[in-house]
Amino acid sequence: MTTLSTPFPLGSSGAFPVPVESPSHRTSSRLGRLAIHLMLGIACLIVVIFLVFHAYVAWVLTHPAVAPLASNPMLAKNLAYSEVTFASADNKTWLEGWWIPSTDSRKTIVLSHGYGANREESWVPMYDLADLLHGMSYNVLMFDYGFASKNHSIPATGGRIESQQLLGAIQFARRQGSDELVVWGFSMGAGTALQAALHSEPIDAMILDSIFIPDDNTLYHNIRNQINIPKYPSVSLIRFFFPFMSGTRLELIPSTQIQETAFDFPILLIHGTADDKAPAYLSENVAKAQKNELSDLWVVPDAIHEMIFRTHPEEYVERTTKFLDRVTQTQAVQLAQL
Structure with missing residues (x-):
């Protein structure tokens, strides 16, 4: 009788052995997930800072410093x-x-x-x-x-x-x-x-x-004199926050x-x-x-x-x-x- 050899050795139960993840692979996978979470966190922080900045601009516009x-x-x-x-x-x-x-x-x-x-x-x-x-x-x-x-x-x-x-x-x-x-x-x-x-x-x-x-043009023109920010979405965000700071809308x-x-x-x-x-x-x-x-x-x-x-x-x-x-x-x- 001819015995067929297998390319992989069988375990004692006759089943193929389960691959075992190496410690180095587990570490790199964990670091990858951590990097993704970190990037998402940074992205969220940037968005929050961007929104807070425009809320602050709206507040400054509605509360000018007057001597x-x-x-x-x-x-x-x-x-x-x-x-x-x-x-x-x-x-x-x-x-x-x-x-x-x-x-x-x-x-x-x-x-x-x-x-x-x-x-x-x-x-x-x-x-x-x-x-x-x-x-x-x-x-x-x-x-x-x-x-x-x-x-x-x-x-x-x-x-x-x-x-x-x-x-x-x-x-x-x-x-x-x-x-x-x-x-x-x-x-x-x-x-x-x-x-x-x-x-x-x-x-x-x-x-x-x-x-x-x-209006949008004069508002952006004056803001641009102080800081270089994009017209869109900056003006739209300032318009959004303006009512919270002033009680009225710029559209009016x-x-x-x-x-x-x-x-x-x-x-x-x-x-x-x-x-x-x-x-x-x-x-x-x-x-x-x-x-x-x-x-x-x-x-x-x-x-x-x-x-x-x-x-x-x-x-x-x-x-x-x-x-x-x-x-x-x-x-x-x-x-x-x-």
């Missing part, structure tokens, strides 16, 4: 004033400011400061402007938006809630007997003025310097509407071509939509954000005062026709 008031109209320009407090138009916010009266005047200018500043906004410079206007027999209202308030602080909302605060300031000025009321805004304070103008509160004219209107800001609306009062728009915070096309778009014959646009070559009063003081004063005089003359004609 405390450094002076007052009397100390700065020897202007008599009174401390005033008034409610926003929706009665959800208390605002504080300075009322600088002009003897027997029924003309008032409400100064609307920009983001990250208070009513002083020294780089404009606001005290010089208040002094100029008081010399032209205007009452002047300087006030702090909620994000600049030390006693009634609320988050910044890109003009969404601030427009109700500005309407409250306008209503306060009207209660002081103001027949002619002009809003003079800077940066986001100018964009806020246009948002406020979409409501029914009567305004006689506006001067808007370096308009800033929050009518950025397109205010650039396309023909307002029923004259607007003088001022913007610099070298503005690295608010592109000049924002003022150009608003100007293009206007129909009032007194409306005008002054684009200043190489001028930067909100610094036109400082860099071109004589022309700035000439253009703005001429515009205000024309508004007053038009008001006088209209009143005479009543």
Whole structure:
């Protein structure tokens, strides 16, 4: 009888032996699983850090650092004033400011400061402007938006809630007997003025310097000035976190509407071509939509954000005062026709 040999030796029971994993193989397998878990952990950590970073950006945008008031109209320009407090138009916010009266005047200018500043906004410079206007027999209202308030602080909302605060300031000025009321805004304070103008509160004219209107492009442009991050998904994430930090959504800001609306009062728009915070096309778009014959646009070559009063003081004063005089003359004609 021929015996068939097997290529593998049989165990005592006649079965093939079970392969035994070597210690070195078990170690490498364990290290492989550990490496996978480690990579997954690192990936999750990166995602968490990415999300937390954008939540922090949203928080910073809604809680700008604002310096405390450094002076007052009397100390700065020897202007008599009174401390005033008034409610926003929706009665959800208390605002504080300075009322600088002009003897027997029924003309008032409400100064609307920009983001990250208070009513002083020294780089404009606001005290010089208040002094100029008081010399032209205007009452002047300087006030702090909620994000600049030390006693009634609320988050910044890109003009969404601030427009109700500005309407409250306008209503306060009207209660002081103001027949002619002009809003003079800077940066986001100018964009806020246009948002406020979409409501029914009567305004006689506006001067808007370096308009800033929050949208995806301007938001990303300003963030990119500070840190190099991708537009997508960064802007989408900031929009997502914004309501948690501010109580309102960026989508509710009518950025397109205010650039396309023909307002029923004259607007003088001022913007610099070298503005690295608010592109000049924002003022150009608003100007293009206007129909009032007194409306005008002054684009200043190489001028930067909100610094036109400082860099071109004589022309700035000439253009703005001429515009205000024309508004007053038009008001006088209209009143005479009543």
